[in-house]
Amino acid sequence: MVQLSGITPSGHVQLGNHLGATRRWAAEGGADDLYFVSDLHAMTTAHNPAKLRSLATEQLAVLVATGIAPDRVFVQSDLARDLGALTWVLECTCSYGEAARMIQFKEKAKGQAGVRLSLLTYPVLMAADILLQGADEVPVGEDQRQHVELARTLARRFNSTYGEVFTVPEAVLPPTGARVKDLADPERKMSKSARDEAGVVFVLDEPDQVRRKIRRARTDGGSIPAYSPGSRPGIANLLDILASCTGGDPAELAGQYPSYGVLKDAVADAVIEELRPIREGARALLTDVAELERVRKAGAERAADRGAHRVSAALRLIGAA
């Protein structure tokens, strides 16, 4: 059983990515599961090439430092040729209407001038990501379910029209993990690409930066911490983060702190300790260029080997190569 999950280098890895996803990938992922840095997906809207390249490298280092086995990780663009070929095959298997129906496309394209064609077609690239690796399961939130459905449709259609090549993947719900909110605006989720970074703790932030951001976190009325996500989302977010880092229960933890200040210090300590090994490991890897390059190359080769026969079979059956 192969599960495939990705992280997009649309910004630096943040605490929510870590507590909600990547930490779990490292701790609970099956031996055959695959993880990738989806840098091609970060090109569907305006982007800076040099920044994107450096973010992709950084994310690879963070995933490995988090504890994901290096042979389970790869960078998407290292497979660009195979993915490009497979995307074309799948685009020739997909109707325009099917792509244009994607809710994510409609939402992201709304009000945007000069919408990139890739914003319309990226679900087909996502199908290629999944089908190339022969993934059985794709853990995704509600917003990406429709895209996995499209991958299923295209796999079935290709198999029945041209010949059996693809595993038909299934969307599975990821285990419910922490949903970390922005510290400055706790109604929104914490995001790598947030315009204002004041409320976002990045995994590679230095300890004093982490502490500063947590000390400035928005709190709600009242002075004694209580766990009430509906009416006091700021404090609830801090308690959720603390619980996620220390393993406690947020409602019970609330009673242990006499003031916001004491709670914030405890949250800062816990987050700094949680992120320390990742920051140190990733920084070490990022300075060891040869080692990081070796890990990257090995991951790319393994991922390419896993998929090569599917690309050549698909091209041959559809009438090319």
Ligand code: AQP
């Ligand atoms: N705040 C969060 N709390 C818990 N989990 C989160 N994830 C993201 N933010 C939080 C999970 O991280 C994984 C990788 O995310 P992604 O790169 O696929 O894209 P995303 O969900 O859109 O993440 P961001 O940080 O919010 O990026 P931008 O700013 O580009 O939109 C996913 O499993 C995601 O659920």
